[in-house]
Amino acid sequence: MTLSIFFVAAMSPLEMFVVSGIIIAISLYLYRRQISWQLSQLLMHMLSNDTETQPTLVSKWLSSVFSHLERYVLQLTNERNGYIETLNAINDAVIRTDAAGKISAVNKACLALFSCQQENLLHNDYDLCQRAIEVPEDHVDFHEVLKKLSVKQRTNLYKSVFHVDMNNRILAIERQVTPVYSGDELIGTVVVLRDVTTAEKLRKRLRFQANHDNVTKLFNRYKFEQRLTDAWHDAQENSEQHALLQMDMDRFKLINDNAGHAAGDQLLRDVANILKLNVRSSDICARIGGDEFAILLYQVTPDIVQSVMNKLNLALKQLPFSASGQVFEVGASIGGTLINAKSPHITELKRQADAACFIAKNKGINNNQLFSQNDDQLMSLQQEPRWAARIHQALESDEFALFYQSIQALDNIDNPKQHIEILLRLQSGGKLLSPNVFLPAVERFRLTDKVDYWVVSKTFAWFEQQPELWQKQVIAINLSGDSITNEHFITKVLECQRSYNFPSSAICFEITETAAIADMNLARQMVDRLQMVGFNIALDDFGKGFSTFSYLKSLPAQYIKIDGSYVEEILTSESDHSIVKAIATMAKTMDMKTIAEFVQCDETMNLLSDLGVDFVQGYGIALPKPLADYHKTEPIH
Structure with a gap:
């Protein structure tokens, strides 16, 4: 307090005015920095220009304070300008x-x-x-x-x-x-x-790529299954009825392999456009696999579903598609199932659509099928995925069993060797299941090459232990069409054969003629590889489907197995009699042996002998038996 009185007493009136102004300026500093700074400058200017007043202790002190303030304000101003420059940068x-x-x-x-x-x-x-x-x-x-x-x-x-x-x-x-x-x-x-x-x-593009197929721009499997789940819940909770369609392209692999992948991609895009044009904008279309599509139809009746499938088949049939100078017929197999309050869970629902699609494919190119609980064949197919797991287990645990059936020569002088065909059974619950039970699942889930190789390797191993039969026996082993056109499979068979000592000529591979002609060039190449090491080839089920005699020349074989449908009624059918006679005659001119299947009686066997058939096979000749029970003294009828 004393110090304050001293300073006030020592001030001139002008100094007191300036000090008061500076105090006010400092107090205003935080509010309006620029105004307070200008006010302080003005007051100090007044003090410095006061010529009547000599410098006092107070004025000197004020000058010192102001100098410090000036430096501080300048520092703050520079910092402020720096902040503004940084902000603007x-x-x-x-x-x-x-x-x-x-x-x-x-x-x-x-x-x-x-x-x-x-x-x-x-x-x-x-x-x-x-x-x-x-x-x-x-x-x-x-x-x-x-x-x-x-x-x-x-x-x-x-x-x-x-x-x-x-x-x-x-x-x-x-x-x-x-x-x-x-x-x-x-x-x-x-x-x-x-x-x-x-x-x-970029985020939008990534979201699109995560939910859409890159080629067709339709939904992918992941996004489609989300929508399918939503539709299933809607049907369960709101009593709505929707439909799931599964569509597999017919002959897509043929087009893709012959015309190239670019043509295959263009076909997929064309098919995607057809789908979008023939369903409502509210319905969902997706590509869920290589040549597989799926469609979700909302709020439909069975008649509407059938109409949509028919319309899609017609549109695909009318699709003009050509590539590399070739014109290709386009079609698809479509299977559908309804989604309503009574529908099973989504996994079973997809099996229903898949089973219906499989039936459509078996009808021929460009067909469709709607799933029905009253269709025994569809219900059986629905269970096939369980068979796929069962077959994998059987392969790993050796639960398959090899059987054989004797093939009788009608002229033992010309055909002195004993012939048998290897058959397959599945051991399940103390019973032996025939191929009719599990082979549809094997074919459908493309396990044929694995099953075929199991049969080949086990037969080779068994035959290696029977050296006394090597020069007296011919063993026929069935190969599916998928296996005979599978280069990796053929290579494995040849590698397996090199590890054994028995003569390759004692083995005859039977291939289904209709499967082989699906890709004739590749089948011919694979057959040539087998024959080069001495294996014999037989065309199984000859005459079935769309076969012609020209295939005997295109696919050279040592044996022809005449389809049993021509043999069963040969005693009463003139056309069957003529077909069998023509096949036998043609085979002899090409130095091939013929085998007639489904022979049930001696009368049929005698007639086949008169027609020039070389071998007969069927339940009237011999029943299938376990291969483990086979011995070299097996009687020949």
């Missing part, structure tokens, strides 16, 4: 608002985004400024954001995205609002606006 638009949403500061990037001057933004409502540039449907009210940020539970960040029409170019802008608090009170926000157009496009 940021490419993102940065905006400072007060707690009411009024704009108090912006950077240059913000002015560029809003295409205006600083005075047009300062002290204006931010929400109105954003509304002026954004696409209306994207608007998120800024005042609602402020309400959320002002609650006691503090939020560190609030993000949203809106779109701006900038010179007819739509930009995606991410808005990031960071609150500024003083204690528990919201005193303002910092808003950062960032152009995320490129990132948004």
Whole structure:
């Protein structure tokens, strides 16, 4: 207090006025920095120009204080300018608002985004400024954001995205609002606006790729199964009825292999367009595999489902598709099943559609089938996936059993060797199951090469232990069409044979003629590889399906097995009699042996002998027996 009185007593009136002004200037400093600084400068100028008053202790002290203040204010000014330069160097638009949403500061990037001057933004409502540039449907009210940020539970960040029409170019802008608090009170926000157009496009592309097939742009399996699950729940909860269609392209592999993958992809795109044109926009189409498609039809009746499948088959039949100078016939097998409150779970539902599709495929090219609980064949096929697992188990645990059936020579002088055919059984629950039970599942799930190789390897191993039979025996082993056109399978068979000593000529591979001609060139190549090491070849079920005598020349073989359908009624059918006679005659001219299947009686056997057939086989000749019981003294009828 004494010091204060001393200073006041020592001051001249002008000094007292200046000191009072400086105190006021300092007090104003935090409020209006520029005004207080100018006021301080003015007052000190007045003091320094007072020529009537000699410098006193007070004036010297004031000069020292002012010098320190000047340096401090200059430092703060430089820092402030540095902050402004840094803010303007940021490419993102940065905006400072007060707690009411009024704009108090912006950077240059913000002015560029809003295409205006600083005075047009300062002290204006931010929400109105954003509304002026954004696409209306994207608007998120800024005042609602402020309400959320002002609650006691503090939020560190609030993000949203809106779109701006900038010179007819739509930009995606991410808005990031960071609150500024003083204690528990919201005193303002910092808003950062960032152009995320490129990132948004990338996210959209990644989302599209995650849910869509790259070739056809239809939904992929993952997305389709999500929609299928939703449809199933809708049917269960709301008693709606929908439908699931599964469509497999016919002969797609043939087109893809002959015309190239580019042509195959174009065909897939054409098929996708046909699907979209022939179903409603509300229905779902997807590509779920290489040549497999799926369709989800909403709110339909069985008649509508059948109509859609028929329409799709017709559209595919009329699709003109050509590539590499070739014209290809296009078709598809379509299986459908209804989805309603009585439907089983989705896994069983897909099996129903798959079973119906399989039946459609067996009808011939470009057909369809709607699943029905009253169809025994469809119900049996529905259980086949369980058989697939069972077959894998049987292969791993050696639960298959080899049987044989004797083939009798009608002229023992010309054909002195004993012939048998290897048959397969499955051991299950103390019973032996015939191939009719499990082979459909083997073929459907493409396990034929695995089963065939099991039979080949086990037969080779057994025959290796019977050296006394090597020069007296011919063993026939069945190979499916898939196996005979599988290069890897043929290579494995040849490698297996090299590990044994028995003569290859003692083995005859029977291939189904109809399967072999599905890819004649490849089948011919594989047959040549087998014959080069001495194996014999037989064409099984000859005459079945679309066979012609020209196949005898295209696919050279040592044996022809005449299909049993021509043998069963040969005693009463003149046409069957003529066909068998023609086959036998043609085979002899080409130095091939003939084997007639399904022979049931001696009368049939004698007639076949008269027609020139070389061998007979059937239940009238010999019943199948376990291979383990075979011995070299097996009688010949």
